[in-house]
Every structure is written in C-alpha cells, then in structure tokens.
Amino acid sequence: xxxxxxxxxxxxxxxxxxxxxxxxxxxxxxxxxxxxxxxxxxxxxxxxxxxxxxxxxxxxxxxxxxxxxxxxxxxxxxxxxxxxxxxxxxxxxxxxxxxxxxxxxxxxxxxxxxxxxxxxxxxxxxxxxxxxxxxxxxxxxxxxxxxxxxxxxxxxxxxxxxxxxxxxxxxxxxxxxxxxxxxxxxxxxxxxxxxxxxxxxxxxxxxxxxxxxxxxxxxxxxxxxxxxxxxxxxxxxxxxxxxxxxxxxxxxxxxxxxxxxxxxxxxxxxxxxxxxxxxxxxxxxxxxxxxxxxxxxxxx
Amino acid sequence: xxxxxxxxxxxxxxxxxxxxxxxxxxxxxxxxxxxxxxxxxxxxxxxxxxxxxxxxxxxxxxxxxxxxxxxxxxxxxxxxxxxxxxxxxxxxxxxxxxxxxxxxxxxxxxxxxxxxxxxxxxxxxxxxxxxxxxxxxxxxxxxxxxxxxxxxxxxxxxxxxxxxxxxxxxxxxxxxxxxxxxxxxxxxxxxxxxxxxxxxxxxxxxxxxxxxxxxxxxxxxxxxxxxxxxxxxxxxxxxxxxxxxxxxxxxxxxxxxxxxxxxxxxxxxxxxxxxxxxxxxxxxxxxxxxxxxxxxxxxx
Numbered sequence: 070x071x072x073x074x075x076x077x078x079x080x081x082x083x084x085x086x087x088x089x090x091x092x093x094x095x096x097x098x099x100x101x102x103x104x105x106x107x108x109x110x111x112x113x114x115x116x117x118x119x120x121x122x123x124x125x126x127x128x129x130x131x132x133x134x135x136x137x138x139x140x141x142x143x144x145x146x147x148x149x150x151x152x153x154x155x156x157x158x159x160x161x162x163x164x165x166x167x168x169x170x171x172x173x174x175x176x177x178x179x180x181x182x183x184x185x186x187x188x189x190x191x192x193x194x195x196x197x198x199x200x201x202x203x204x205x206x207x208x209x210x211x212x213x214x215x216x217x218x219x220x221x222x223x224x225x226x227x228x229x230x231x232x233x234x235x236x237x238x239x240x241x242x243x244x245x246x247x248x249x250x251x252x253x254x255x256x257x258x259x260x261x262x263x264x265x266x267x268x269x270x271x272x273x274x275x276x277x278x279x280x281x282x283x284x285x286x287x288x289x290x291x292x293x294x295x296x297x298x299x300x301x302x303x304x305x306x307x308x309x310x311x312x313x314x315x316x317x318x319x320x321x322x323x324x325x326x327x328x329x330x331x332x333x334x335x336x337x338x339x340x341x342x343x344x345x346x347x348x349x350x351x352x353x354x355x356x357x358x359x360x361x362x363x364x365x366x367x368x369x
Numbered sequence: 370x371x372x373x374x375x376x377x378x379x380x381x382x383x384x385x386x387x388x389x390x391x392x393x394x395x396x397x398x399x400x401x402x403x404x405x406x407x408x409x410x411x412x413x414x415x416x417x418x419x420x421x422x423x424x425x426x427x428x429x430x431x432x433x434x435x436x437x438x439x440x441x442x443x444x445x446x447x448x449x450x451x452x453x454x455x456x457x458x459x460x461x462x463x464x465x466x467x468x469x470x471x472x473x474x475x476x477x478x479x480x481x482x483x484x485x486x487x488x489x490x491x492x493x494x495x496x497x498x499x500x501x502x503x504x505x506x507x508x509x510x511x512x513x514x515x516x517x518x519x520x521x522x523x524x525x526x527x528x529x530x531x532x533x534x535x536x537x538x539x540x541x542x543x544x545x546x547x548x549x550x551x552x553x554x555x556x557x558x559x560x561x562x563x564x565x566x567x568x569x570x571x572x573x574x575x576x577x578x579x580x581x582x583x584x585x586x587x588x589x590x591x592x593x594x595x596x597x598x599x600x601x602x603x604x605x606x607x608x609x610x611x612x613x614x615x616x617x618x619x620x621x622x623x624x625x626x627x628x629x630x631x632x633x634x635x636x637x638x639x640x641x642x643x644x645x646x647x648x649x650x651x652x653x654x655x656x657x658x659x660x661x662x663x664x665x666x667x668x669x
Binding site for chain 2: 095097099100101102103104107150151154157159160177178179180182183185186187189190191193194196197198199204205206208209210212213215216217219220221222225226227228229230232233234246250
C-alpha cells in the first residue's frame with residue numbers, strides 16, 4: 070500500500086496551501102519593520118513537517134480542513150519563533166539558518182527578540198479566527214494543546230534542559246526526556262491538533278495516534294543527531310557538527326552512530342505499528358506513514 | 370457615589386485571589402530552574418493593575434468570575450513576559466525592576482529569554498483549562514482578544530515603534546499611536562476580556578467600555594511619562610529619568626510637564642464619561658471608576 074503512495078504528489082498542493090496561508094497570516098501591515106522580520110523568519114522554504122503532519126492527521130480522521138490549515142500554520146509559527154530565539158547570541162549564537170543569515174544577524178538582536186515574541190502570539194491569533202469559520206470547541210482545544218506542548222512543561226522546558234546540560238553527560242533516559250520536550254512535544258502536538266479537528270474520533274484511534282506522534286517525534290531527533298555528524302553544512306542549510314563542537318549531549322555521542330541508526334529504525338517501526346493500531350482505513354493513513362518514512366530517511 | 374467607594378477594601382480580596390491563582394498557575398515542576406525564573410518574574414508584588422481591571426469589568430457586567438480570574442492571570446503573565454524581555458541587554462538593558470535585580474541579571478540572559486517565552490505561552494494555557502470550568506466560547510474569545518492585543522499589531526508592534534523611535538522627534542499623533550499599541554492595547558484588553566466573561570452585555574455598554582479602556586490606557590502612559598520626570602528611583606522601583614536619558618520620545622518631552630498633566634486629567638474625564646455611557650448600574654461601576662482614578666493619581 071505505502072509503496073504505491075506518491076508522497077510528493079500529496080505534498081505539493083498541501084505545501085502550497087500552507088505557504089499561502091502563512092503568507093496571508095503575516096500579511097498585515099506592522100510598525101517599524103517588525104512584520105518584515107517575522108516574514109523573513111517564516112517565509113523561507115522550511116520543510117513544513119509539522120504543518121504537513123497536522124494536515125495528514127486531519128485527513129486521516131476526516132477532520133475540518135479549514136481548522137486544520139490554521140493549526141498547521143500556528144504550529145509552524147511556534148517552531149519558527151523557537152528557531153529565531155534559539156539562534157540568538159545568548160542561546161546557540163548561530164549565524165546561519167536554512168542557508169541564510171539568521172534573523173538577529175539580518176535585523177539586529179532587539180528586533181529578533183520582538184519578532185520571535187510576536188510570532189508566538191500570532192500562532193494563537195491564527196487559532197482563534199473571529200469570523201465563525203472554526204467552532205469555539207476546536208479553537209479552545211487547539212489553543213490548549215499548542216500552549217501545553219510549547220510551554221515550560223513542553224518545548225521551552227526542553228530548551229531549558231538543553232541549556233543546563235551542555236558539558237554534562239546525560240543518561241539515555243535524561244536525553245530522551247530532553248528530546249521528548251524540546252522537539253517531540255511539537256511533533257506530537259501536530260498529530261494531536263490534526264486529530265482535534267476531527268469531530269468524533271474513537272478513543273482507540275486517539276491513543277494510537279498519540280503513540281505514533283511520540284515515536285515519530287523521538288525518531289526525528291535521533292535522526293537529527295545522526296545528521297549533525299554525517300551531513301555537511303551545505304546539505305543541512307545550517308552549521309553541521311555544531312552539537313559535537315558545543316559538547317552537547319546527543320544520541321550519537323551517547324551510544325555511537327550505528328546503534329543510533331538502529332534506534333531510529335526501531336522507533337520508525339513503532340510508529341508504523343501505532344498507525345495500524347488506529348484501525349483507521351489504510352488508505353487514509355498513507356500520507357502519515359509516508360511522512361514518517363521521510364523523517365527517518367531524510368538527509369537534511 | 371465614587372467618594373463612598375472603598376477601593377482598598379475592594380482590592381484586598383481581589384488581589385489575594387490573583388496572587389493565589391498566579392502562584393498556582395506556575396506551581397508545576399519545570400526542568401532546569403525555568404519555573405523558578407518564571408516565578409521570580411511574576412510573583413514579586415507587581416501592582417496587578419491589569420488583573421484588577423479584568424475583575425472589575427467582569428463584575429460590572431455580571432460575568433463568569435472563574436473565567437475572569439483566569440483572564441486576569443493570563444494578562445498579567447503577558448505583561449510580565451514583556452517586562453522580562455524589555456529589560457534584556459539588547460532592549461532597554463535595565464538591571465532594576467520593582468526594586469529587585471531583573472531576571473537576566475539573576476538567572477542569565479538565556480534563561481530570561483526562555484522564561485519570557487514560557488510566560489507568554491502559559492498565558493494561553495491558563496485561558497484554556499481542560500476541566501470544563503470555562504465555556505469554549507469564552508476561552509476562544511479571550512484567547513482571540515489577548516493574542517490580538519499583544520501581538521505585532523498590538524503590544525509587540527508598539528515596542529517595535531519604541532525601538533525605532535529613539536533619538537527621533539515624534540509628532541503627538543505618532544507618540545499616541547506608539548502608546549496605544551505598547552501600553553494601551555493590554556489595558557484596553559483587560560476591559561475587553563472582563564466584558565467577554567459576561568454572557569450578554571448590550572452593544573452600547575460594550576462600545577462605552579471600549580472607549581473607557583482606550584482613554585484609561587492612554588492616561589496611564591501619559592502619567593508614566595510624567596512620573597519618569599517627577600519621581601525618584603526608590604519610589605518608582607525602577608530607574609527614574611531613564612526615558613529622558615535614553616532620549617526616548619515622551620509626552621513631557623513633546624509638550625512639557627504642565628500640559629502633559631492637563632492631558633492626563635482630560636483623558637481621565639473622558640474615561641469617567643465613558644463609564645457613565647455604559648448605562649450599567651452606577652454601583653457596579655464604582656471599582657472601575659476608582660481604578661481609573663488610581664491610574665491617574667498614582668505616584669509610582
């Protein structure tokens with residue numbers, strides 16, 4: 070089944086809708102170049118993995134696709150804000166992102182700080198349209214999921230562990246906890262928000278989608294650690310080898326390259342099994358399955 | 370009527386509820402001192418003007434007070450996050466806030482950046498309780514209002530103007546626009562969220578409350594500019610005279626001290642008139658009226 074699914078053909082219109090919706094979402098005039106800095110941070114050809122996961126999940130559960138498109142953009146804005154702030158001198162101090170100067174290099178630190186702040190806010194604005202196009206129930210559910218995934222017990226908490234752990238040797242459990250929060254929470258949230266756009270999904274499907282999101286999210290990070298070692302900066306579009314150089318704990322540092330690769334494959338298998346456990350029609354799951362394969366097999 | 374209203378007696382239990390709710394809102398364990406930095410930023414005896422405005426408005430319209438308490442905490446978290454980021458070296462570079470070292474001085478810049486980010490997120494988390502205690506309609510309305518007031522077309526936009534305007538001479542219209550966004554938007558939003566906690570407020574009352582919020586919000590900033598010149602650091606709890614020293618545009622710089630004082634009084638009179646125009650029962654408006662008086666007559 071998954072062999073016959075053409076992910077590229079599925080992605081193309083979905084990506085186009087996300088790009089248009091993101092551009093429209095930040096199109097309003099804004100004072101003093103703030104909107105320009107925000108657009109620079111977001112409209113730059115990111116992979117849009119999280120938005121695609123939202124849309125694929127919403128399709129799998131037969132959800133409201135107008136609501137899903139808003140959720141897709143919202144989670145990309147949260148991801149984008151976290152990158153803008155992460156790159157700042159007081160954090161990772163990175164000057165290159167997706168092959169371009171980072172926001173603070175281009176616009177200055179103060180503007181980068183504000184742009185990141187405003188991108189986070191805009192995520193919650195997009196989730197709460199005032200034109201009646203999304204039900205209050207779905208609005209409230211998506212805001213609740215996104216806030217919990219990205220806050221101090223989610224993504225921001227994971228970044229705090231990351232900050233505190235440089236130069237320390239973590240156990241695999243500690244490393245997993247860091248990644249579960251720092252990267253995994255948003256990837257899982259993509260699946261959860263997609264599911265929340267469906268009116269009535271069975272509890273079994275919900276639980277299995279949750280397991281899918283968790284396994285896929287961790288696989289993403291393990292592969293990220295592998296790529297930091299095996300890929301070059303040009304392919305990655307960001308500085309390669311920087312985790313190792315900064316003495317950051319990674320799966321490769323902890324367990325070695327080949328075992329990390331095996332772990333990624335295991336997690337991918339767990340994710341595929343979880344999809345099957347949803348009991349949703351196989352053809353509706355094809356895009357989610359293919360996206361998960363892409364996460365594990367990607368080269369950048 | 371307003372002469373017989375005891376604001377202090379009204380404030381005491383309301384402040385106590387806000388402090389308890391804020392403390393409970395950030396009580397969850399969080400990795401790597403992040404929660405500690407957030408608590409340091411918030412639980413420090415701020416004036417809680419915005420929360421009090423939410424609660425007073427919700428009472429005026431006979432609103433859901435459980436929802437209003439969440440909205441009150443949420444807007445204080447947004448205010449607190451903006452102060453944490455504003456104080457950072459790349460922005461105002463201030464080391465003193467409410468008589469204490471600022472968050473980045475106490476916890477480091479990276480942690481201050483993260484704590485500000487996570488305080489913003491937590492605001493939206495508090496607005497979307499998952500226990501059914503607030504209706505999805507009120508949740509969605511409050512998130513929509515708060516996101517729009519604090520984002521790139523609200524508070525963050527005002528901060529961008531502020532950044533860009535240092536050393537420039539603004540017209541009164543430009544200065545008013547900056548303050549309408551930078552400080553006014555959140556103060557107005559306090560009133561709007563309070564009103565949104567009421568089920569069915571008449572359109573006249575809504576429009577008049579909006580005018581009240583706008584006039585009071587601008588009065589707040591004019592008084593702030595006056596205090597920057599007339600008060601000392603010990604009274605303010607922050608560095609006095611820093612706007613003048615930084616060559617920032619202020620009402621006092623633009624029009625002089627006595628005219629700025631007259632403007633503040635005029636705006637207060639407009640706000641009082643708007644309250645009367647709500648046609649709500651006078652006794653229900655007493656707290657809002659007294660809070661507005663406090664804004665204009667405050668010494669810090």
